[in-house]
Amino acid sequence: MEIKIRTRVIIIAAVMLLCVFGIICYPANEQEMVGFPRTFERLKENVRNRIRLGLDLRGGTHLVLQVQVEDAINVTVDLAQERLRDELKAKGIPANVEKKTEDRRTYLLITGIPQDKSGDMQTLATEQFPDWVLARRAGDPAARELSLKATAAAAIRNQALEQSKNTIRNRIDQLGVTEPTIAEYGGQSDYEVVVQLPGVDDPSRVKDIIQSTAMLTLKIVQDGPYSSREAALAAHGGILPPDAELLPGRRDTSGAGPGTEAWYLVNRIAAVTGRDLRDAQPRQDENGRPSVNFNLTRDGAVRFGRVTGQNIGKQLAIILDNRVIDAPSIQSQITDSGRISPLPTVNYASDLALVLRSGALPASIKYLEERTVGPSLGADSIRHGVVASIVGLLAVMGFMLVYYKGSGVNANLALVLNVIILVAALAYFGAVLTLPGIAGVILTVGMGVDSNVLIFERIREELRMGKTVGAAVAGGFEHAFVTIIDTHVTTIVSALILFTFGTGPIRGFAVTLTIGLLANLFTSVFVSRVIFDYVLTKREKGEAISI
Amino acid sequence: MEFFHEPKIDWMGKKWYLIGLSTTLMVAGLVSIAVHRGLIYGIDFRGGTLVYVKFSKQPDLDAIRSELKRVHLGEATIQRYGAAQDDEVIIGLDLGTTASADALDAGKRAIVGALAGLFGVGPAGKVDFNNASPQTVAEHLVVGDPLRLAFKGTDEALTGYRELSEALVNFRNSPPHSGLIADLQELRAVTGVTPAVLEALGKDFYLSQYAVRNTEIVGPKVGGDLRKQALYVTLAALAAMLVYIWFRFELIYGVAAVIATFHDVLITLGIFSLLNKEISLTVIAALLTLVGYSMNDTIVVFDRIRENLRLTKRENILDLVNRSINQTLSRTILTSGLTFLAVLSLYLFGGEVIHGFAFTLVIGVIIGTYSSIAIASPILVSFYQRVGQNRIGVKPRVYEREAAGTRR
Numbered sequence: 006m007e008i009k010i011r012t013r014v015i016i017i018a019a020v021m022l023l024c025v026f027g028i029i030c031y032p033a034n035e036q037e038m039v040g041f042p043r044t045f046e047r048l049k050e051n052v053r054n055r056i057r058l059g060l061d062l063r064g065g066t067h068l069v070l071q072v073q074v075e076d077a078i079n080v081t082v083d084l085a086q087e088r089l090r091d092e093l094k095a096k097g098i099p100a101n102v103e104k105k106t107e108d109r110r111t112y113l114l115i116t117g118i119p120q121d122k123s124g125d126m127q128t129l130a131t132e133q134f135p136d137w138v139l140a141r142r143a144g145d146p147a148a149r150e151l152s153l154k155a156t157a158a159a160a161i162r163n164q165a166l167e168q169s170k171n172t173i174r175n176r177i178d179q180l181g182v183t184e185p186t187i188a189e190y191g192g193q194s195d196y197e198v199v200v201q202l203p204g205v206d207d208p209s210r211v212k213d214i215i216q217s218t219a220m221l222t223l224k225i226v227q228d229g230p231y232s233s234r235e236a237a238l239a240a241h242g243g244i245l246p247p248d249a250e251l252l253p254g255r256r257d258t259s260g261a262g263p264g265t266e267a268w269y270l271v272n273r274i275a276a277v278t279g280r281d282l283r284d285a286q287p288r289q290d291e292n293g294r295p296s297v298n299f300n301l302t303r304d305g306a307v308r309f310g311r312v313t314g315q316n317i318g319k320q321l322a323i324i325l326d327n328r329v330i331d332a333p334s335i336q337s338q339i340t341d342s343g344r345i346s347p348l349p350t351v352n353y354a355s356d357l358a359l360v361l362r363s364g365a366l367p368a369s370i371k372y373l374e375e376r377t378v379g380p381s382l383g384a385d386s387i388r389h390g391v392v393a394s395i396v397g398l399l400a401v402m403g404f405m406l407v408y409y410k411g412s413g414v415n416a417n418l419a420l421v422l423n424v425i426i427l428v429a430a431l432a433y434f435g436a437v438l439t440l441p442g443i444a445g446v447i448l449t450v451g452m453g454v455d456s457n458v459l460i461f462e463r464i465r466e467e468l469r470m471g472k473t474v475g476a477a478v479a480g481g482f483e484h485a486f487v488t489i490i491d492t493h494v495t496t497i498v499s500a501l502i503l504f505t506f507g508t509g510p511i512r513g514f515a516v517t518l519t520i521g522l523l524a525n526l527f528t529s530v531f532v533s534r535v536i537f538d539y540v541l542t543k544r545e546k547g548e549a550i551s552i
Numbered sequence: 553m554e555f556f557h558e559p560k561i562d563w564m565g566k567k568w569y570l571i572g573l574s575t576t577l578m579v580a581g582l583v584s585i586a587v588h589r590g591l592i593y594g595i596d597f598r599g600g601t602l603v604y605v606k607f608s609k610q611p612d613l614d615a616i617r618s619e620l621k622r623v624h625l626g627e628a629t630i631q632r633y634g635a636a637q638d639d640e641v642i643i644g645l646d647l648g649t650t651a652s653a654d655a656l657d658a659g660k661r662a663i664v665g666a667l668a669g670l671f672g673v674g675p676a677g678k679v680d681f682n683n684a685s686p687q688t689v690a691e692h693l694v695v696g697d698p699l700r701l702a703f704k705g706t707d708e709a710l711t712g713y714r715e716l717s718e719a720l721v722n723f724r725n726s727p728p729h730s731g732l733i734a735d736l737q738e739l740r741a742v743t744g745v746t747p748a749v750l751e752a753l754g755k756d757f758y759l760s761q762y763a764v765r766n767t768e769i770v771g772p773k774v775g776g777d778l779r780k781q782a783l784y785v786t787l788a789a790l791a792a793m794l795v796y797i798w799f800r801f802e803l804i805y806g807v808a809a810v811i812a813t814f815h816d817v818l819i820t821l822g823i824f825s826l827l828n829k830e831i832s833l834t835v836i837a838a839l840l841t842l843v844g845y846s847m848n849d850t851i852v853v854f855d856r857i858r859e860n861l862r863l864t865k866r867e868n869i870l871d872l873v874n875r876s877i878n879q880t881l882s883r884t885i886l887t888s889g890l891t892f893l894a895v896l897s898l899y900l901f902g903g904e905v906i907h908g909f910a911f912t913l914v915i916g917v918i919i920g921t922y923s924s925i926a927i928a929s930p931i932l933v934s935f936y937q938r939v940g941q942n943r944i945g946v947k948p949r950v951y952e953r954e955a956a957g958t959r960r
Contacts, residue, residue, distance in 0.1 A: 061905070069774055191777060207685055209657070372656045373771040381724070381731030382604065382765045382905070389903025393910075397897035401890045408553045408886070440906060441837035447898070447913070448841045451891040452848055455883075458890075459852065462883040465554075488855040491800055492848045498796050499789035499844065507785045514837050518844065 013535045024429030031055050055432040059439030064383030065203040069374035072196045076368035077165035082111050092133055098122045112152035165367045166196050173215050175363035206379050216370050219360040221279035226320035226332050230267035237268045248273050254329025269329050271322045276312040281305025285361035287354040295354035296346030306341035314338040409461050411551025415536045416457035419528040423453045426524035441514040449521025456529035460485040474550050478537050493522050556882040563877050564870045564933055570926035581822010594832030595768050599775035600646045601659035604766035607639040608734050619670040634904045660767050671761050681757040682732050689717035696752035716744050731763040782836045804935045809850045812928035816846045816919045834909040842916030850924040856880050869936040873929050888921040
């Protein structure tokens with residue numbers, strides 16, 4: 006018996022050491038394996054680093070956004086439309102191609118296919134568009150519908166979501182927000198992303214930066230600028246060349262001021278796009294105006310060098326989100342770097358550089374939810390929460406001492422160990438403590454107290470029945486154990502369901518509850534029993550126990 | 553010390569009073585919900601905008617209301633919260649009035665704009681310190697350079713002023729200021745602040761009489777999703793518990809426990825409706841806690857019933873259930889009393905954010921305990937009586953065997 010108790014005490018001590026180690030030893034940097042705190046300040050710092058508080062407790066911004074994945078589908082269909090037209094021309098099929106959207110389904114409608122070419126059409130579709138399905142259209146034998154296969158469409162959507170997440174993460178990282186969370190949210194087909202930004206209390210700039218498309222293209226100017234769209238059209242007899250498009254911009258003659266409206270006829274195909282950027286930095290141009298300087302990747306530089314070399318003397322349009330920012334003349338061949346100027350403000354330039362560096366979004370973004378907990382409110386919540394928990398815990402512990410006397414010490418010890426294990430487990434798992442999480446802790450503490458009360462009441466009952474102290478303790482634990490297992494397993498089962506199917510706040514609750522109840526099984530059944538057994542061995546024969 | 557020494561209360565003899573009380577509470581709650589045309593959902597579920605504002609002195613709510621009306625936010629709700637001396641107000645806008653799909657934060661901007669209009673925008677060219685971020689403060693300090701850090705190099709100066717600004721803003725945000733200071737001189741308490749710093753701050757900043765402490769904007773989709781999810785997940789959890797209890801006890805125990813728990817949730821929601829309280833996300837967390845607590849309490853009683861059924865061969869089911877409740881009564885009162893103590897402390901000292909949460913638990917602990925005795929146990933008794941063909945006074949043999957059978 007004596008040895009058995011010693012082994013059990015060692016197990017308990019080992020668990021507690023591991024827990025305390027997890028809570029207070031936080032490595033300050035990557036070289037340091039163990040951050041043993043030598044000062045009180047460092048201790049506080051370590052605990053703060055270890056116990057990560059949710060945004061609702063420490064302040065920050067919580068955004069839920071939806072990636073409009075249909076944008077990516079649209080782009081794919083647009084590209085396919087261009088390609089299909091070329092292919093039809095090459096195969097000599099005189100048919101029309103139109104893009105159609107009906108109840109969230111986007112497809113290409115091909116009309117006017119001659120009877121004898123329908124076989125060629127089918128072959129073309131199978132060979133050149135393997136990800137697509139060609140179907141007859143009801144009511145028109147000369148028409149076909151070319152639509153994306155469901156699997157291909159799903160892949161495009163998921164890729165758009167993945168890429169958006171990466172781009173958003175890049176942008177937020179560049180903003181220097183510490184410990185941001187960017188994760189998928191909601192159901193599979195919702196394409197929602199949750200973004201949590203601790204410490205950010207004015208989300209408007211971050212939101213703009215996340216949302217910004219910042220589609221950069223550099224295109225050779227064919228003609229212009231014209232003072233209006235109509236003037237540009239008139240100069241070309243009302244019809245634009247097929248390889249060109251008309252884009253608005255501003256002509257800035259003086260080098261300062263807003264300039265006048267201008268329309269440029271530019272090549273449809275871009276010489277360089279944002280994807281070819283290696284780096285972008287905010288700078289000032291020679292007139293002291295804000296600008297962004299950029300460098301190109303090796304591939305981009307080769308292409309840019311070729312295009313600029315062939316077009317010396319012509320204008321190069323710098324186009325951002327389909328607006329011409331500037332159209333300088335090409336003086337000589339340019340290879341790997343360029344400049345976007347003039348930009349309205351220094352802040353605009355630095356945000357634009359950031360967005361260009363982080364890559365383009367494949368689809369637009371819609372905000373669904375925005376919550377900002379001001380840091381002052383977060384501080385208040387923490388203070389209140391700590392005060393309330395301490396008052397509550399002290400009241401419970403004080404009562405246990407009065408009601409169960411010596412055994413109350415036992416129960417309180419079990420309760421404290423329970424909380425320590427719970428906190429340590431949260432630290433080890435890197436879980437975040439939120440308000441609903443605290444709800445889980447409260448239920449844990451409630452059930453922890455309950456376990457001890459169940460055991461003690463049972464022991465008292467057994468004593469009343471006239472059993473010896475040893476038999477009463479053994480009987481009490483044995484009987485209460487069945488009940489404790491049933492209550493705990495029932496609650497853990499429900500917590501697992503909540504964790505599996507719930508999101509966000511519900512999950513936070515489930516995590517602390519599950520960990521807490523497992524810890525409680527250990528403390529109230531195992532630890533309490535060891536303490537009782539220890540007391541029993543030290544006891545004089547026939548002496549009563551304090552319960 | 554002992555509160556109850558072997559109580560002998562005829563609980564099941566009073567079961568009609570208890571069931572009557574429960575029915576009354578449930579009906580009252582349901583009527584209230586019907587009259588309100590549903591529960592009052594918070595912004596989390598309804599969608600809309602909430603802006604929490606703290607004022608430096610007691611705000612004139614009528615002035616705020618008329619200013620909001622002037623900028624066409626007449627539907628906005630204005631309500632005080634927290635302690636009276638905190639001078640805090642929540643301004644809320646429903647989804648219908650503000651949210652367009654493109655500009656989720658239109659409502660927030662309108663409210664903040666109205667407040668700025670009402671309290672003035674401060675002296676020309678000056679920035680409001682009470683609503684400034686550390687970055688803004690740092691930017692101004694770098695330009696003013698009151699500590700003469702510029703000669704050490706730009707980076708040095710930037711770091712120095714950033715740290716100072718964070719200290720200043722932290723001071724402003726921490727209690728007792730809670731986001732609002734009335735006089736820049738208060739900042740003298742911050743380490744590193746010299747009269748030159750205060751002077752530089754005074755040149756660039758003014759102090760407004762309000763600070764926005766918290767904003768919540770929830771779009772229509774999120775609200776609906778959350779509501780559905782909370783419901784389905786709770787039902788799934790209840791079903792899982794039913795299956796487990798079925799496995800450990802018998803089906804009827806699971807059914808009785810789930811009905812009792814359901815009864816608790818229903819009454820709690822009814823009380824929320826009767827008191828015109830909003831159901832927010834934290835209330836849902838509290839309801840989940842209540843489900844767990846109520847279930848726990850019921851299982852403790854059931855466990856004793858199961859044990860007594862096994863041990864005692866010649867006892868009427870009514871007496872047996874009464875005895876089981878009485879045997880566990882001491883534990884029940886103690887546990888729920890202590891849990892009540894803990895959640896009451898949360899309710900009294902926990903602060904504004906967890907008020908709704910703590911309130912739910914204060915009610916929940918009482919009802920969860922009560923339902924084990926008043927709802928779950930009578931269901932069990934009437935089942936045994938019905939299937940036992942009213943052989944009162946005779947040992948319910950059939951169930952005895954079943955109970956023992958499932959145990960293995």
